[in-house]
Each structure stands twice: as structure tokens, then as C-alpha cells.
Amino acid sequence: MRKKVNEEAMLEQRAKEEALKKEALGFYRQLRERGLKPFDGASIDFHRKRDPVVFVPRETPLITAVKKEELLKFLMANDIRRVLVDALFPSRVPILQSLLEHGIEVYVLRRPSALSGFKAMLERRYNKKKRDDNNNDNNYIKIPRKNDFVDAVALAFTWPKFHRRIDLRYIKCWRAMNKWRRVYTIFTKVQQMVEDLEGDEIPVTLHEDKVIKKAREFVDITEVHYPEVRRVFEKIRIPDADIIAQALCCEIVLETYHIEKVSDVLRKAGIGIHSVPKKKVRRRKREEVEKTENRPKKKVFQYDGKLLFAANQLAVKLFHLNPKREPEKVMLKTKKLLEEIWRCSRELQMTEENGRVGEALGVSGPSRKGGFRL
Numbered sequence: 001m002r003k004k005v006n007e008e009a010m011l012e013q014r015a016k017e018e019a020l021k022k023e024a025l026g027f028y029r030q031l032r033e034r035g036l037k038p039f040d041g042a043s044i045d046f047h048r049k050r051d052p053v054v055f056v057p058r059e060t061p062l063i064t065a066v067k068k069e070e071l072l073k074f075l076m077a078n079d080i081r082r083v084l085v086d087a088l089f090p091s092r093v094p095i096l097q098s099l100l101e102h103g104i105e106v107y108v109l110r111r112p113s114a115l116s117g118f119k120a121m122l123e124r125r126y127n128k129k130k131r132d133d134n135n136n137d138n139n140y141i142k143i144p145r146k147n148d149f150v151d152a153v154a155l156a157f158t159w160p161k162f163h164r165r166i167d168l169r170y171i172k173c174w175r176a177m178n179k180w181r182r183v184y185t186i187f188t189k190v191q192q193m194v195e196d197l198e199g200d201e202i203p204v205t206l207h208e209d210k211v212i213k214k215a216r217e218f219v220d221i222t223e224v225h226y227p228e229v230r231r232v233f234e235k236i237r238i239p240d241a242d243i244i245a246q247a248l249c250c251e252i253v254l255e256t257y258h259i260e261k262v263s264d265v266l267r268k269a270g271i272g273i274h275s276v277p278k279k280k281v282r283r284r285k286r287e288e289v290e291k292t293e294n295r296p297k298k299k300v301f302q303y304d305g306k307l308l309f310a311a312n313q314l315a316v317k318l319f320h321l322n323p324k325r326e327p328e329k330v331m332l333k334t335k336k337l338l339e340e341i342w343r344c345s346r347e348l349q350m351t352e353e354n355g356r357v358g359e360a361l362g363v364s365g366p367s368r369k370g371g372f373r374l
Helices: 002-033 068-077 090-101 114-127 148-156 168-194 208-225 229-235 243-256 262-268 284-289 305-319 327-349
Strands: 042-045 053-056 062-065 082-085 105-109 163-166
Touching: 002 062, 002 148, 042 148, 053 068, 053 148, 062 148, 068 090, 082 090, 082 148, 090 105, 090 168, 114 148, 163 168, 168 208, 168 243, 168 305, 208 229, 208 243, 229 243, 229 327, 243 262, 243 305, 243 327, 262 327, 305 327
Parallel strands: 042 082, 082 105
Antiparallel strands: 042 053, 053 062, 105 163
């Protein structure tokens, strides 16, 4: 009896999965009919508990769930040489590293919000009712309810400007960076707690030696793959003995050197982001009667909190600031520090020995040059 119940549950699950696949492929055909071009390769929607979904937008599109341990074999069997994923996570690093080692190009979204932004664009462009008489209902796109298969299809159509290619050396450094970040985050939280404790409540040790060890591991592996990072330390005057400050600097370098504009660096860190100005002319009567629950929720800008934290911590260490007493000064120094590290790292890391810029990483050089001034 139990075996029969399990078989029926499996059949039901398969039928549900096939229905989701059919719905996702229908969504794909709608996008192609409107002239939208997909990613030249496979888009992969990873999930922490479920198998990743792979979508290949060929003449005969293929979409299926593949076990993580069989992903490389599946891609090689289908002659797929380029893949696009929505974000980097520590649990995905071994898989992506294996793909890179076997010659498969890996791209990742620069902004995690690019996927939802693409769907929002579809709603605005095709599904928003126009008031004029030229509205064509044939352009309406039925966007299915969110699921892994639909997300894999939508991911393939995100704008190429949001696709960033990553290489093997970057992902190795990124893996070490995450290990360092976890240790340092816990360490700083414990330090903040200790400030409010009595003498007899202070922990026996904060394990600072482990923090320094992780910092050293991260800095060493970064120097192996990006030797010029040592010159960035010199430019911003980080002492040789301050390994924690060097690790914080490495974080900023890895997270920003590929960004082409300094304004985008600040935006990524959430610095200088202002809300949209309110309209000068409002209809007061409507405002009075409009209920709060019916108002659309304001979109919150998603910035890189870890990047901002690293820059803040580095500014506090280098300039001996007190975050509680000098918050405005800390933010000012953080902004200038981000700008200069980006400028130094982007120029140094992309400069070959013969002085040519941009060939090593395939991107343009810094928008302007200058010394380090704070």
C-alpha cells in the first residue's frame, strides 16, 4: 500500500512538473514572438533545496531539472559552453568552479534585482493599458506565476549589460572572501556586545587569532591571483602589519574593480542614493480620501551592505574615527576611500607590464587618473 501511495505521489509530481515546463516554454515563445533575444547559452536557476533548472533557448528549446552532481555532465553532453546564473552563493562555488575548470564560460547577474526588473519591464511595455486608441491587445504577454522554470526562462532574457563574466581566479578569491567575511562579521558583533558588558561578563577570548588567520588566507590568495593589489595597499597607505585592513581593502577591490563608473561604485554601496522628489502638484482631495493600505509600497533600493560595511570598517581603522561620535565624517571618508580604491585597483589591475590598459580583463580603464587624496 505504501509503495502504491509513493508511486502515485511521484506521478502527480511529474505531471505537475510537466505542466510547469509547458507553461514556461509558452512564456518563452511569447518573448521570442516579440523579437526579444535570449542569452547565447544556458540559463540556470539554482535553488538551495531543489535541483537546479537548466534552460537552453535553442531552435528546439530545452528546459529540465538536473541534479547538481550531474550538471557538468549534462552541459557537456548538450555542447553548452556558456552559462548564466542569477547570483553567486557560497554553496554554488564548487559547482561553478568545476564548470570553469572544464572550459565553460560562467556569467552572473551584476544586480540580483535585474530579474525582477525584466519582468517589470514586460508589464510596463506590453501589459499596461494605454489610453489611446492604438492599443494592440495582441502584444499582451501572459507572465506565469513565479516558479523555478519561469525564472530560468526570464533569466535568459535579462539585459546583457547586467551580465558579468567571472573567471577561475576571481571565484577562488571570492570563496576565500566569504570565509573571511563570516569570521569578521561575528568578531565585530561580539566586540560591539562587549562594550555593554560588565568586567566579569566579558568572554574569555574573542578568538582574534582566528580572525587574523582568515584575513591572512584571504589576502594571500588574492595576492596570488591579483598581484597588483599590494600596490593598492601602498597607494592608500595601509601598514604592512595591519592584515585586517588589507583584507577589507581586498574585499573592496574584488567587488568594484570591474565597474566602469565611480558613480556606479557608490550606488552599489548605497552612498548618495536619494528618493525620487515628490511631485509639486498634487490632488489634495484624492490624498485625503486615499487609504494608506491602498497606496503602492515604495520600492526600497537594494545596495551591497557587505561592501558598505567593509568600506566603513576600513575608513574607521585608517583614520582612527569614532563611528558613534563622528558618523558624518565616517561616511565622508568612506565615500572618498571607495572612490580612490576603485581608481587605483582598476588602473593597476588592468595594466599590463607594457602599459596597455584593459586587455587583460577586456574592459575599459578608469575614467580619470589621480593620486590618493583624502
